Amino acid sequence: MARIVVLGGGFGGLAAAAALRPAAEAGHEVVVVERRQTFFLGLRKLWVLAGSADLASGSRPLHGLARHGARWLQDEVVAIEPEGRRVRTRTAQLAYDFLVLALGAQPRPDLVAGAEWAVNLYDAEDLQRRAADVQALRQGRVAVGILGLPYKCPPAPYEGAMLLDEFFRGQGVRERVELVAFTPQPSSLPAAGPVGCAAVEGQLAAKGIRFEPNRKTVRVEPGRVVFDSGELACDVLVAVPPHRPPQVVLDSGLAEDGWIRPDPRTLRTADERVFAVGDVVEIPMANGMPLPKAGVFAEAQAKVAASHILHELGLGQPEQFDGYGYCFIEVGDRRAAKVVGRFLAQPGPQVEVSPPTHEAWEEKRAFERERLESWL
Numbered sequence: 001m002a003r004i005v006v007l008g009g010g011f012g013g014l015a016a017a018a019a020l021r022p023a024a025e026a027g028h029e030v031v032v033v034e035r036r037q038t039f040f041l042g043l044r045k046l047w048v049l050a051g052s053a054d055l056a057s058g059s060r061p062l063h064g065l066a067r068h069g070a071r072w073l074q075d076e077v078v079a080i081e082p083e084g085r086r087v088r089t090r091t092a093q094l095a096y097d098f099l100v101l102a103l104g105a106q107p108r109p110d111l112v113a114g115a116e117w118a119v120n121l122y123d124a125e126d127l128q129r130r131a132a133d134v135q136a137l138r139q140g141r142v143a144v145g146i147l148g149l150p151y152k153c154p155p156a157p158y159e160g161a162m163l164l165d166e167f168f169r170g171q172g173v174r175e176r177v178e179l180v181a182f183t184p185q186p187s188s189l190p191a192a193g194p195v196g197c198a199a200v201e202g203q204l205a206a207k208g209i210r211f212e213p214n215r216k217t218v219r220v221e222p223g224r225v226v227f228d229s230g231e232l233a234c235d236v237l238v239a240v241p242p243h244r245p246p247q248v249v250l251d252s253g254l255a256e257d258g259w260i261r262p263d264p265r266t267l268r269t270a271d272e273r274v275f276a277v278g279d280v281v282e283i284p285m286a287n288g289m290p291l292p293k294a295g296v297f298a299e300a301q302a303k304v305a306a307s308h309i310l311h312e313l314g315l316g317q318p319e320q321f322d323g324y325g326y327c328f329i330e331v332g333d334r335r336a337a338k339v340v341g342r343f344l345a346q347p348g349p350q351v352e353v354s355p356p357t358h359e360a361w362e363e364k365r366a367f368e369r370e371r372l373e374s375w376l
């Protein structure tokens with residue numbers, strides 16, 4: 001009987017464990033190593049920022065993995081040793097026949113001098129501790145900024161700015177609270193092409209949120225962000241730091257230039273027993289830009305990787321990752337725009353954006369609900 005080890009119990013790891021259920025039912029062992037006790041979708045952080053929901057109501061304990069026949073080991077992965085086909089955690093050494101690496105990408109505020117002054121939109125603890133300070137503002141300037149590349153879920157900072165617009169309107173102070181969104185990129189969502197950028201930038205403009213592209217952060221100081229050219233004074237900075245893979249991935253020898261680059265169709269790495277999915281991988285699109293980091297891709301890639309493992313175990317047919325993905329951009333007032341794309345299409349991503357509707361806002365809630373219900 002084979003042992004399949006899944007590293008990471010986030011979006012990709014949980015999708016892989018669920019898809020590997022036929023292997024567990026056939027008597028193979030599926031082990032998920034994750035240091036956290038619970039899972040919640042990243043999109044919850046936006047609702048915490050705007051005070052519309054908490055994390056607890058969208059969190060599920062990882063014990064739920066048992067329903068897929070998978071064993072959850074709550075531990076920290078400290079070494080990945082492909083040549084020995086084993087993984088070391090703080091307390092155990094796990095040999096594997098197949099490995100699914102889904103350890104994600106870490107927001108790294110330490111890479112930007114002074115970034116600790118900013119509220120980290122992507123850090124659940126920082127956000128829970130300091131969202132109330134943002135919401136308490138009654139006048140001044142709030143900047144929502146991307147401090148470096150790459151980062152996951154490209155629309156999320158803009159959604160954060162739009163949800164804050166709604167929040168401050170609700171408080172009756174919006175005319176006294178200025179909102180600015182900035183990015184080092186030349187446009188809001190380069191991977192979504194001109195249609196995606198126009199949709200986001202149009203919404204920001206309609207809400208009176210100033211958008212500043214090409215703002216490359218050099219450092220943050222209390223009360224201001226210093227760019228390579230110019231600066232921006234602000235009373236509050238809600239920031240998205242640049243992301244990097246966990247150190248244990250960099251040390252594994254599986255990463256090239258910082259990221260793992262598996263076969264985009266199969267997610268198999270250069271080591272035939274190791275698959276890598278989600279934010280820890282970098283997959284180029286036909287236009288040369290990297291595929292955006294998003295849960296919907298982590299999930300689809302995990303299913304593909306699982307199908308190849310199942311096939312090798314004589315259980316089903318292998319699938320291919322086609323780069324299809326979608327997301328819901330919340331614009332406030334219980335409405336969301338839906339973005340649907342074929343991101344690995346030739347000669348470049350084909351993306352469509354539908355105008356914001358209440359139905360798409362509800363679809364986003366269903367997106368969260370369905371994943372929590374089917375994974376845990």
Ligand SMILES: Cc1cc2nc3c(=O)[nH]c(=O)nc-3n(C[C@H](O)[C@H](O)[C@H](O)COP(=O)(O)OP(=O)(O)OC[C@H]3O[C@@H](n4cnc5c(N)ncnc54)[C@H](O)[C@@H]3O)c2cc1C
Nearest residue numbers: 008010011012035042043077103104153278279294295296
């Ligand atoms: C504000 C926000 C909004 C978002 N909205 C959306 C959205 O609407 N749609 C969408 O598709 N995506 C969205 N995303 C992006 C999505 O959350 C990520 O792309 C997705 O979680 C990536 O999945 P992953 O499995 O690669 O990594 P993760 O989900 O981050 O999982 C990695 C796991 O590995 C664990 N781990 C890391 N290192 C170790 C170690 N050494 N030992 C043990 N465990 C370890 C971590 O604890 C983590 O649980 C959003 C993200 C944010 C922050």
